[in-house]
Amino acid sequence: MAKRDYYEILGLSKGASADEIKKAYRKTAIKFHPDKNPDDPTAEDKFKEAAEAYEILSNPEKKQRYDQFGHQGVGGARGFGGGGMNMDDIFSQFGDIFGGGGGGGSPFDSFFGGGGGRSRQKKGTNLRIKLKMTLEDIANGVEKKIKVNRLITAEGVTFKSCSSCGGSGQVRKAVNTMLGQMVTASTCPTCNGAGKTIDHKPPGVDNSGLIYQEEILPVKIPPGVVDGMQLSMTGKGNEAPGGGIPGDLLIVVEEIEDPILKRDGNNIIYELYLSFVDATIGTSVEVPTIDGKVKIKIDSGTQSGKVLRLRGKGIRDINGYGKGDQLVSVNIWTPKHLTKDEKNMLESLRDSENFIPSPGSKEKGFFAKMKDYIMD
Known part of the structure; x- marks a missing residue:
């Protein structure tokens, strides 16, 4: 009761x-x-x-x-x-x-x-x-x-x-x-x-x-x-x-605070850092959870700030109301130092139409993402 x-x-x-x-x-x-x-x-x-x-x-x-x-x-x-x-x-x-x-x-x-x-x-x-x-x-x-x-x-x-x-x-x-x-x-x-x-x-x-x-x-x-x-x-x-x-x-x-996984109520938060290449082309990566590592798919064109939800990978509610989720927050890693060849390669792509930021109506900002996270 x-x-x-x-x-x-x-x-x-x-x-x-x-x-x-x-x-x-x-x-x-x-x-x-x-x-x-x-x-x-x-x-x-x-x-x-x-x-x-x-x-x-x-x-x-x-x-x-x-x-x-x-x-x-x-x-x-x-x-x-x-x-x-x-x-x-x-x-x-x-x-x-x-x-x-x-x-x-x-x-x-x-x-x-x-x-x-x-x-x-x-x-x-x-x-x-x-x-x-x-x-x-x-x-x-x-x-x-x-x-x-x-x-x-x-x-x-x-x-x-x-x-x-x-x-x-x-x-x-x-x-x-x-x-x-x-x-x-x-x-x-x-x-x-x-x-x-x-x-x-x-x-x-x-x-x-x-x-x-x-x-x-x-x-x-x-x-x-x-x-x-x-x-x-x-x-x-x-x-x-x-x-x-x-x-x-x-x-x-x-x-005791975990150095990798952060707790938010019954949910677990993990900060995933992707290279620009992996986020652009897409890949599969392993992420740690409280139950061990799991492999997740990264779609091509993944944007920094995207939150992936692993349902049921959080903490069991003490009152028996199921388990929380693990939230994987995607961060695109920007190199701080480039070689001459890397710099020239990127310079050649600077004016490419695909590399010009053009957020559409489907692209959600920070506050919209937070609203989805809270309401979900």
């Missing part, structure tokens, strides 16, 4: 300010919060959809990529609505918007007067690494092994329920108002929201019970990623003290 427009989800226009985006998300999230809509099975999906939209639009860099490229530009960001993000993740990420502090407990307790509330586990911190990729890697997809130093619970560490919060990770306070009882929740200062404290730890382990461990992780990168795109490996970040939810490993794609 195609993703909905993020601005549409939050009821915003593209020119919305950061404050307007935050207010719109808060309003939408409250409207579709599952606790408020127990009889609506679609409420949680809409709640997650709003969280995904806010994560992109609240980040200036991601918002710029989304405005320019749409979902393709942020295709691997998080995927809240696709099941990769649960309710705990969302509250951990955006708890400050609702005044919940990101600790245990639902920040919506204060809205709905829920005295019991459901306990939420504390989440570990995310890790972020850059992954360099060649044009060939991006075009075909690749599986790489990456080295990560992440915090994990040390062997031999045991925990017990926090005596201050009873294991909930939060302390609650009920206040009677003229509108009824309002319940507020804040992170437990004793366990910092984990709901547990260390019962036993081996020598050399700090009060968090975590140690660094190096891991080699296989990661599969799909074809069509773009420079700056962020992919997520759920649960491969730092673990949380007390056995909470592990953070995520965020992989930022860094595209």
Whole structure:
């Protein structure tokens, strides 16, 4: 199913300010919060959809990529609505918007007067690494092994329920108002929201019970990623003290510029230089593509600036909408130095009718060619 427009989800226009985006998300999230809509099975999906939209639009860099490229530009960001993000993740990420502090407990307790509330586990911190990729890697997809130093619970560490919060990770306070009882929740200062404290730890382990461990992780990168795109490996970040939810490993794609082939979205551009003789008489030449060399025919009378299109020789769209093309831009190479005989030969052709420029109505200028390229 195609993703909905993020601005549409939050009821915003593209020119919305950061404050307007935050207010719109808060309003939408409250409207579709599952606790408020127990009889609506679609409420949680809409709640997650709003969280995904806010994560992109609240980040200036991601918002710029989304405005320019749409979902393709942020295709691997998080995927809240696709099941990769649960309710705990969302509250951990955006708890400050609702005044919940990101600790245990639902920040919506204060809205709905829920005295019991459901306990939420504390989440570990995310890790972020850059992954360099060649044009060939991006075009075909690749599986790489990456080295990560992440915090994990040390062997031999045991925990017990926090005596201050009873294991909930939060302390609650009920206040009677003229509108009824309002319940507020804040992170437990004793366990910092984990709901547990260390019962036993081996020598050399700090009060968090975590140690660094190096891991080699296989990661599969799909074809069509773009420079700056962020992919997520759920649960491969730092673990949380007390056995909470592990953070995520965020992989930022860094595209290595190819010295020969240039990328333009899903299309590949190659600059082909032809001699005056080959362009005039016609020939066949080999050109490089991301799949290897292919031979193409050059018609006689080919003009400089002509663009040849090799359909399907570009990059596969990350959202599965087919492949781009390779555009071969023809440039006629003019010699900078001539021998005496070469110069005399060309001088003899100077006044030949065939060598006098005479562009007809069929000859397209630069702007017409660009229009054809964009519209095709």
